[in-house]
Amino acid sequence: MNLELRQLRHFLAVAEEMHFGRAAQRLHMTQPPLSQSIQALEALLGTPLFSRTSRSVTLTPAGAALLPHVRQLLQDAQALPDLARRAAAGESGRLSLAFVSTADYSVLPPFLHRFRTAYPQVQIELREATSDLQLDALEQGAIDVGLLIPPLPDRMKDMLSYRPVFSEPLVLAVPQDVGAPDSAAPLPLHAVADMPLIIFPRRIAPAFHDAILDCYREAGLPPRIGQEAIQMQTIVGLVSAGMGIALVPQSVSNLKRPGVAYRQLAGKTAVIETGLAWRRDNASPVLHAFLELLGKTPLC
Numbered sequence: 001m002n003l004e005l006r007q008l009r010h011f012l013a014v015a016e017e018m019h020f021g022r023a024a025q026r027l028h029m030t031q032p033p034l035s036q037s038i039q040a041l042e043a044l045l046g047t048p049l050f051s052r053t054s055r056s057v058t059l060t061p062a063g064a065a066l067l068p069h070v071r072q073l074l075q076d077a078q079a080l081p082d083l084a085r086r087a088a089a090g091e092s093g094r095l096s097l098a099f100v101s102t103a104d105y106s107v108l109p110p111f112l113h114r115f116r117t118a119y120p121q122v123q124i125e126l127r128e129a130t131s132d133l134q135l136d137a138l139e140q141g142a143i144d145v146g147l148l149i150p151p152l153p154d155r156m157k158d159m160l161s162y163r164p165v166f167s168e169p170l171v172l173a174v175p176q177d178v179g180a181p182d183s184a185a186p187l188p189l190h191a192v193a194d195m196p197l198i199i200f201p202r203r204i205a206p207a208f209h210d211a212i213l214d215c216y217r218e219a220g221l222p223p224r225i226g227q228e229a230i231q232m233q234t235i236v237g238l239v240s241a242g243m244g245i246a247l248v249p250q251s252v253s254n255l256k257r258p259g260v261a262y263r264q265l266a267g268k269t270a271v272i273e274t275g276l277a278w279r280r281d282n283a284s285p286v287l288h289a290f291l292e293l294l295g296k297t298p299l300c
Helices: 005-017 020-026 031-045 061-088 101-105 108-118 131-140 206-218 232-240 250-254 285-296
Strands: 050-052 057-059 092-099 121-128 145-148 160-175 197-199 225-228 246-249 260-264 271-279
Touching: 005 020, 005 031, 005 061, 020 031, 057 061, 092 101, 092 131, 092 285, 101 108, 101 232, 101 250, 101 271, 108 121, 108 285, 131 145, 131 271, 145 285, 160 206, 160 232, 160 250, 160 285, 197 206, 197 232, 197 246, 206 271, 232 246, 232 260, 246 250, 250 260, 271 285
Parallel strands: 092 121, 092 145, 197 225
Antiparallel strands: 050 057, 145 271, 160 246, 160 260, 160 271
């Protein structure tokens, strides 16, 4: 069917004016070409759209049924240039973002709020995932960008770009009754060295895992690994249950759990970096708008 928008505009003008002469005047054309256009549209659709007499023009049932759809089609067609411009500028579309759980307690909520305010027509697909799963998803093209803990594997350094976002020190998460009564005082690691360490598997984020064990080495203490867990919420929950202690990024202290105290670590403290990784070949305008806003926004 070779249906033209021009024919639909002609149909709408006649349907709204209910007069071929006034419709032709409105369209800045003469009446005979307008009548021919309507006749061609009726032949194309296989049914009359208007009942014509020498004194009046009325819509047939088919014409009346067609009218609201024609209005919508013409509105949609009119919106196409703006839609294309906004999509090309990254102002509409979809962004798939994965994030490590620690980011949910620090930079992710305020930054998402700013991005949604700046780009309200972008649909954001969020996925919580460990750093290793994010790297797999980036390699497969399943996500646009990951908020993860570096480093990137050597085999992916040519594929991915990386930008640091923020760094934060490790703090101790301990059962509430552990340590000095003054909870503001830093707690030395040797004060809790006899308690089991709750930690995540090294494959999840090797640099983070190693930084925790380095704290023990710096203190000259052997770590007593008692339990492994993947999610930070689970680790803090195990501390709450009295099953041991954990070294967590400072932002996790925003995760309040009964029976858990967060204490600054006395002495040299490891710092954990979190950053954004994305594929170099991802040309998504939405992704580039996201990265541009990130570069202009202080996150910590």
